[in-house]
Amino acid sequence: MEGLEIIQAFFILSLASSLAFAFASDPSPLQDFCEADPNGSVSVNGKVCKGAKLARAGDFYFSGLHIRKNTSNSAGLIVTPVNVAQIPGLNTLGISMVRVDYAPNGGLNPPHTHPRASEILVVMEGSLHVGFVTLNPENRLITKVLYPGDVFVVPQGLTHYQ
The missing domain is CATH 2.60.120.10 (Jelly Rolls)
Incomplete structure (x- = not known):
């Protein structure tokens, strides 16, 4: 009987925890x-x-x-x-x-972060080399060359450059 009570308690605790997360929002x-x-x-x-x-x-x-x-x-x-x-x-x-x-000959926006916001880049003319470094699961460099009409998103808090 003691094992069944532990399983029931675990189930109730799991259910309560999942409901708390389901209703969380700003x-x-x-x-x-x-x-x-x-x-x-x-x-x-x-x-x-x-x-x-x-x-x-x-x-x-x-x-x-x-x-x-x-x-x-x-x-x-x-x-x-x-x-x-x-x-x-x-x-x-x-x-x-x-x-x-x-x-025109290549400006640089050096590596930086925005701790509280993501960034969306839209290229209007010319081309732009962009990139950011991931944190999880490993440090990876993700890069792309953008052209007019292209859009690129940098997730919040990640080091990035253009």
């Missing part, structure tokens, strides 16, 4: 958005919230990613960020983007 946001306001007083995610009633289209808009930038520097690249500083409506949404212009 909580829903308390509000639709929290666009940054330098003149406000309530800080969420390190920025002050403007308030939904004061929101306007400009808080969710940026223009300028179509403009090529000068890449004549030592790295041979220039980054145009689009984050909460450019689009206040991105505050608390957990996303941002950049345009990276590379020198």
Whole structure:
């Protein structure tokens, strides 16, 4: 009888554990958005919230990613960020983007990581050699040469380069 009780207890514990994982998720946001306001007083995610009633289209808009930038520097690249500083409506949404212009003769975005986000690369013109290093089960280099219209994803937290 003692062996049967152990099996039953194990089964109940296993079932309870699997149910706990099945219902785990990130909580829903308390509000639709929290666009940054330098003149406000309530800080969420390190920025002050403007308030939904004061929101306007400009808080969710940026223009300028179509403009090529000068890449004549030592790295041979220039980054145009689009984050909460450019689009206040991105505050608390957990996303941002950049345009990276590379020198025609081969700029380099050196190895780096993004501990809290994955990265999606889209090539608009030319070609781009990209790669990342896996952690599990072993350290492997995964690389690809991208061409116009190609998309490549770098998983969160992995060292990568372009």
